Amino acid sequence: MTVFDRLKHLLDLFRLPGDNRPGLKRKPKRQSAAAVFRGTGDQRELLLVTSRDTGRWIVPKGWIEDGEDGADAALRETWEEAGVIGEVQADGPVGHYRYIKQRARRRDAICDVDVYLLMLREEQDQWPEKDQRRRKWFPVATAIGLITEEGLKDVIRDAFQFIKAA
Numbered sequence: 001m002t003v004f005d006r007l008k009h010l011l012d013l014f015r016l017p018g019d020n021r022p023g024l025k026r027k028p029k030r031q032s033a034a035a036v037f038r039g040t041g042d043q044r045e046l047l048l049v050t051s052r053d054t055g056r057w058i059v060p061k062g063w064i065e066d067g068e069d070g071a072d073a074a075l076r077e078t079w080e081e082a083g084v085i086g087e088v089q090a091d092g093p094v095g096h097y098r099y100i101k102q103r104a105r106r107r108d109a110i111c112d113v114d115v116y117l118l119m120l121r122e123e124q125d126q127w128p129e130k131d132q133r134r135r136k137w138f139p140v141a142t143a144i145g146l147i148t149e150e151g152l153k154d155v156i157r158d159a160f161q162f163i164k165a166a
Contacts, residue, residue, distance in 0.1 A: 036119070046137070085120075
């Protein structure tokens with residue numbers, strides 16, 4: 001991520017959801033994400049993948065498709081982006097965050113993201129987006145340090161506390 005990208009990201013954090021800037025779609029779009037953990041106790045690790053556009057570390061996430069609920073979308077995105085099959089751990093999302101998705105060929109969009117807690121069941125060597133992304137397991141504290149979306153950091157901290165207490 002360049003210095004310009006970091007500055008733009010920081011400025012976006014201060015924009016209100018009702019931001020009137022040209023090119024920003026006002027109605028929030030829904031996305032679903034997966035916080036995928038493996039291991040036990042304080043030795044748990046979090047799965048991160050690189051984004052296709054900037055190569056920054058993120059959790060698997062994407063649009064909810066027709067006929068899917070948020071948990072189904074999180075499972076699908078985890079498979080497509082990381083080749084991982086997980087098991088949803090809670091009755092609903094463990095958290096939520098909002099960000100501005102910057103799109104080169106279309107208007108930027110406000111995205112509301114529900115994050116689902118998944119535990120690793122299986123990891124494959126081949127998956128749909130293998131040639132477009134990297135996947136890596138990180139200790140939770142390290143993963144939080146690599147994530148740039150502040151709201152997502154808070155959700156990951158809460159999810160980690162949730163699974164430690166379970």
